[in-house]
Amino acid sequence: MKPFETVGIIGRLGSELVLHSVSVLQQLLLSRQLKVLVDDEISQHLDHSAMQVASRKQIGEQCDLVVVIGGDGSLLGVARAMARHDIPILGINRGKLGFLTDIHPDEIEEKVGEVLDGHYQVEQRFLLAVNVYRGGDLIASGSALNDVVINSGRSARMINFDLYMGDAYVYSQDSDGLIVSTPTGSTAYALSGGGPIMHPGLDAIAIVPMFPHTLSARPTVVNGNTEIKVVIGDCHPYISCDGQVHLNTAPGDEVKISKKSEQLTLLHPQDHDFYAACRDKLGWSERLSD
Structure with a gap:
């Protein structure tokens, strides 16, 4: 997969935590001299001075990576819209379970940075x-x-x-x-x-x-x-x-x-493990206390 040059950001509305993560991600992307498009629905709640606002249609047409900040439900909606554009999607978890949005907010700079450096797993989901x-x-x-x-x-x-x-x-x-x-x-x-x-x-x-x-x-x-x-x-x-x-x-x-x-191309950090996610999200291997 070619290096990412234009990155779209889509975040769940109605959450200050999401807005904070959007700002952290935006600064990371700009520090790497990448072109950043922010979804127009969430842009009204952000500082407009350092970003380019775009519709989801424009993000689908112009970006070569989309980062979704929210829960799995947020990523589902983006996936249905972006699958036709064949754009890889990366998820940052500001929801509950996080099977699809699997990057922790505290690890944005580290994990997203690794992905931008080309270190990631690729999954095709139909x-x-x-x-x-x-x-x-x-x-x-x-x-x-x-x-x-x-x-x-x-x-x-x-x-x-x-x-x-x-x-x-x-x-x-x-x-x-x-x-x-x-x-x-x-x-x-x-x-x-x-x-x-x-x-x-x-x-x-x-x-x-x-x-x-x-x-x-x-x-x-x-x-x-x-x-x-x-x-x-x-x-x-x-x-x-x-x-x-x-x-x-x-x-x-x-x-x-x-x-x-059409298929969804979903990106994960290099250390992503489906079974570890099951253990974490579904409580596998938990033992009853005495």
Whole structure:
């Protein structure tokens, strides 16, 4: 990967801690004589004298690295917007878990400096595309880095649907919903639904039923190139993409979910370890005290 010359900064709004980290990062980048573009949504809260303000579209078109400061949710939104531009993304954690935004704020100068010097790990993460068809016509679409969730929405009630893998019928189900997760999303909502933890390097998709009205339904893992089709029954469920983009459906709609052609290039510090992150974030290896 070529040296970074133009770096975009995108931060989560509404946090003084994020603004502080943006300032620290900005000074580091400017000290290295790099061109810095700051997202226009957060720039209004910063000193304008030492930065160039840009829209996310401009950041996608002009930058060769984007640094996201916030939580994993912040990075999810940026990933969906930037995947089409094929720009690597680096995350600084000002959220909670930090599976995607894995640089600690106190280590910005050290860890980001290492990345700028060319010392980093590169991961390719695929996204899911979801398309909703009604009577054969495409009526809505979205994309997700973590998961596509079909659920009843605000009301606590079951929905019903038929599930297909490609052309193969799998089952009909009454449940609270269905989670279709990438390996990236396997440590997110799918995990709380009893789904498997998948290594980010896997080319696989997990299908996790949400409170199914049967004792035999279990999570299923399929090849990443599988097209998943859900035919909506007598209900009006919602579709959620990463918990941030929402689509409506009606009885008889066909929901098709498949891997997108664009991928996210995610950068990590050189010492990043997925299993160490699991131990830290999920409490693996903790022992009960006496």
